[in-house]
Amino acid sequence: MKKLVLCALLLGLLLQTSCGKKEEAAGDGRTVVTFWHSFVSSTVPALNELIAKFEKENPAIQIRAQYIPTGDALIQKLITSVQSKTAPDISWVHSDYLQDLVEADAIYKMDDFIAGPDGLSEAEMADIYPALIQYASWRGTLYSMPMEATNLALLYNRDLFRKAGLDPDRPPQDWRELHEYAKKLTVDADGDGIFEQVGFSLPVFPATGPLGGWMVWQWLPFLWQAGGELINEEQTSVLYNSEAGVAALRLWQEIYRDLKLSSYTTDYDVAFASQRQAMALDGPWNLPRYATLLKHFDWGFAPLPQGPAKKATIIGGEYLTIFKQSKHPAEAWKFIKWIIQPENQAFWAIKSSYLPINHSVLQVPEFQSYLAAHPAFKVFVDELEYSLASRPIDFHGLEITRHVAEALEKATVGDQDPAAALNESAQKSNALLQSAAK
Amino acid sequence: MTVTRRTKTASNRLQGRDGLHALLFLSPTLVIFTTFVIFPVFFSFYLSFHQWNMFSSQTSFVGLANYSRMLRDPEFWTVVKNTLVYTLGTVPLNMAISLLVAFMLNQKVFGKKFLRTAFFAPVIISPVAAAVIWRWMYDPNFGLVNYMLSFAGIRGPNWLNESHSAMFALILMAVWKTMGTNMVLFSAGLQGIPDTYYEAAEIDGAGAWTKFWRITVPLLSPTTFFIMVMSLISSFQAFDVVYVLTSGGPLGSTKVLVFYLYEHAFKFFEMGYASAIAYFLFITLIILTLLQIKFMKSRV
Numbered sequence: 001m002k003k004l005v006l007c008a009l010l011l012g013l014l015l016q017t018s019c020g021k022k023e024e025a026a027g028d029g030r031t032v033v034t035f036w037h038s039f040v041s042s043t044v045p046a047l048n049e050l051i052a053k054f055e056k057e058n059p060a061i062q063i064r065a066q067y068i069p070t071g072d073a074l075i076q077k078l079i080t081s082v083q084s085k086t087a088p089d090i091s092w093v094h095s096d097y098l099q100d101l102v103e104a105d106a107i108y109k110m111d112d113f114i115a116g117p118d119g120l121s122e123a124e125m126a127d128i129y130p131a132l133i134q135y136a137s138w139r140g141t142l143y144s145m146p147m148e149a150t151n152l153a154l155l156y157n158r159d160l161f162r163k164a165g166l167d168p169d170r171p172p173q174d175w176r177e178l179h180e181y182a183k184k185l186t187v188d189a190d191g192d193g194i195f196e197q198v199g200f201s202l203p204v205f206p207a208t209g210p211l212g213g214w215m216v217w218q219w220l221p222f223l224w225q226a227g228g229e230l231i232n233e234e235q236t237s238v239l240y241n242s243e244a245g246v247a248a249l250r251l252w253q254e255i256y257r258d259l260k261l262s263s264y265t266t267d268y269d270v271a272f273a274s275q276r277q278a279m280a281l282d283g284p285w286n287l288p289r290y291a292t293l294l295k296h297f298d299w300g301f302a303p304l305p306q307g308p309a310k311k312a313t314i315i316g317g318e319y320l321t322i323f324k325q326s327k328h329p330a331e332a333w334k335f336i337k338w339i340i341q342p343e344n345q346a347f348w349a350i351k352s353s354y355l356p357i358n359h360s361v362l363q364v365p366e367f368q369s370y371l372a373a374h375p376a377f378k379v380f381v382d383e384l385e386y387s388l389a390s391r392p393i394d395f396h397g398l399e400i401t402r403h404v405a406e407a408l409e410k411a412t413v414g415d416q417d418p419a420a421a422l423n424e425s426a427q428k429s430n431a432l433l434q435s436a437a438k
Numbered sequence: 439m440t441v442t443r444r445t446k447t448a449s450n451r452l453q454g455r456d457g458l459h460a461l462l463f464l465s466p467t468l469v470i471f472t473t474f475v476i477f478p479v480f481f482s483f484y485l486s487f488h489q490w491n492m493f494s495s496q497t498s499f500v501g502l503a504n505y506s507r508m509l510r511d512p513e514f515w516t517v518v519k520n521t522l523v524y525t526l527g528t529v530p531l532n533m534a535i536s537l538l539v540a541f542m543l544n545q546k547v548f549g550k551k552f553l554r555t556a557f558f559a560p561v562i563i564s565p566v567a568a569a570v571i572w573r574w575m576y577d578p579n580f581g582l583v584n585y586m587l588s589f590a591g592i593r594g595p596n597w598l599n600e601s602h603s604a605m606f607a608l609i610l611m612a613v614w615k616t617m618g619t620n621m622v623l624f625s626a627g628l629q630g631i632p633d634t635y636y637e638a639a640e641i642d643g644a645g646a647w648t649k650f651w652r653i654t655v656p657l658l659s660p661t662t663f664f665i666m667v668m669s670l671i672s673s674f675q676a677f678d679v680v681y682v683l684t685s686g687g688p689l690g691s692t693k694v695l696v697f698y699l700y701e702h703a704f705k706f707f708e709m710g711y712a713s714a715i716a717y718f719l720f721i722t723l724i725i726l727t728l729l730q731i732k733f734m735k736s737r738v
Contacts, residue, residue: 072704072705076704079492079493079707082493083492083493100491100493100707101493103491103493103494104493104494106493194593205685205687206684206685206686206687206688206689206690207687207689207690208685208686208687208690208693208697208701209681209684209685209686209687210685211685212685262596262599262600263578263595263596263599264578264579264596265577265578265579265580266599267577267580270580271579276579398705398706399706406690409687409688409689410689413599413601413687413688413689414601414688414689
């Protein structure tokens with residue numbers, strides 16, 4: 001009988017530890033705020049510094065940051081945690097998933113805090129780039145707060161420009177020049193029909209893969225530069241198969257074909273670092289890596305070339321949400337509010353090479369001197385003035401993105417007619433929008 | 439008489455306190471097995487008639503809508519076709535190569551143990567790590583495969599980015615990865631064949647080919663059958679390698695059934711539809727296995 005009791009006790013212990021509630025208190029009386037994110041490992045030291053700064057200024061709160069690899073894994077973990085009532089206080093959420101979280105009533109509206117006693121003034125809200133606010137909202141309501149911004153610019157190898165007889169201080173200004181330079185910088189030294197060096201590469205990935213959405217994200221600036229839009233304002237039909245869309249995709253198709261990118265690597269950073277690629281689309285998050293990786297040659301960033309209609313680049317970022325299961329929403333908000341203060345944004349931008357989310361950071365003296373010393377970073381900051389956010393899609397956003405990706409893949413890898421590929425894709429997307437409207 | 443009574447007492451005792459003990463010791467496994475295997479099997483069957491996005495606490499009944507959507511989706515049939523191509527590519531190739539290697543390693547070869555370990559090594563490498571390595575090897579510019587081919591004056595394709603070569607590249611890697619298990623099974627089967635048969639055949643003047651065809655193959659058939667059923671099932675379930683190596687691309691040419699299921703379950707959160715796909719896979723595999731049993735019964 002004794003043994004039986006012992007066994008039962010052990011079993012109980014086993015179940016207790018496996019299903020036990022997570023540890024709440026910090027042990028020193030501070031309130032613990034859990035924060036889930038997917039920052040790349042090179043950003044984590046900067047994040048730790050940011051958190052240390054916050055904790056120093058707010059001694060009653062401890063931020064417990066937890067890294068969850070990639071956005072896909074993060075959302076899957078969030079779902080399970082919401083179901084099992086173990087959601088974090090704050091989490092990164094990609095705009096595409098806001099709908100699900102709102103419908104499950106899992107997250108707070110940001111207005112609940114902004115209008116509250118420890119809120120934000122209208123001037124403070126207006127200071128944030130409107131494109132970011134648009135992207136952080138779902139159906140016109142703000143459910144998340146941007147933590148930092150990112151956009152795209154043109155990375156180019158200045159040495160290879162010189163070698164090809166191009167002026168490294170005059171990067172391509174428009175689509176025609178981009179295409180022309182790309183061809184000029186493409187080299188087939190031994191004449192065997194295989195390019196040893198390409199002038200440019202496009203982020204073409206399998207539409208079905210984890211990078212499909214990433215490809216679409218980088219195509220959108222081209223769509224806007226041609227004067228196009230992804231979807232109409234009423235969200236009743238998609239617009240990417242317009243003339244502008246066809247022009248943008250035709251540019252991709254021609255570059256893809258002329259540079260024979262189908263037989264070239266998609267690891268553009270490897271190709272660029274080994275000086276076998278002269279230009280690439282890239283974002284500010286790689287700057288800390290490049291400072292050491294690209295030491296052996298002269299490189300720089302330039303604004304994205306202008307399209308037939310206008311200058312444009314895409315803005316993105318990471319957005320913080322507060323979960324309704326949180327026991328400390330006030331403290332969680334305190335952290336978010338603290339992060340978006342201009343001086344902390346300046347600190348965070350300098351440490352991480354992400355872009356600030358508000359205009360007034362440009363007035364912070366440390367930030368100004370940092371910009372003067374870092375011309376590559378300055379390109380991205382200057383671009384913020386004409387950075388656009390993709391209009392959030394209320395329903396079936398992920399599927400529609402997939403359909404766009406399919407069209408991009410068909411026109412490049414499949415070498416199909418851009419108009420036909422886009423029309424076929426738009427038809428599928430519109431069917432989804434109609435089914436959602438019912 | 440005494441013997442039966444003793445067994446009876448023993449079984450009585452097992453039903454009593456010993457039974458309780460046994461149950462107690464088994465309970466962790468039982469709990470885990472029920473929670474993570476039995477329950478999901480029934481739950482996903484239930485889900486296949488419902489619509490559920492995992493977030494909400496409610497599921498809505500949709501009848502057979504998930505199944506009819508599946509059968510009407512042209513993409514689904516492309517995916518089924520891709521899965522069949524993958525299976526027909528991997529299973530026979532895998533079995534032929536692993537039998538060949540097992541047969542050769544069953545002879546007196548120098549460094550037999552080392553070779554067997556070397557052939558088995560890919561099995562224990564994590565599939566994701568292996569796929570990442572193969573992705574580098576297949577890289578058109580920096581990859582080992584095209585570098586090797588260049589010595590033979592062949593210009594290799596961009597393996598993973600061309601519709602006609604991606605599936606082949608995938609099959610090649612899958613065979614490399616899973617061949618080891620089958621090789622070990624075949625080796626065990628080969629060692630189970632008594633030497634006396636071969637000796638008798640030699641006395642009768644049989645050549646190497648006759649011996650292989652008349653003795654090895656028939657006596658190995660239970661192993662062959664087992665391997666065939668298992669490889670068929672696992673190739674229908676291929677996912678991890680596809681995910682890392684090609685992500686279903688280019689142009690959906692390597693999108694297989696479980697990848698399609700994963701997409702709907704964990705990307706679009708259509709758990710009902712994904713469950714319907716899972717049950718389609720389950721029923722297909724049962725039918726295939728039953729057919730094999732029926733067909734092979736006379737020969738095994």
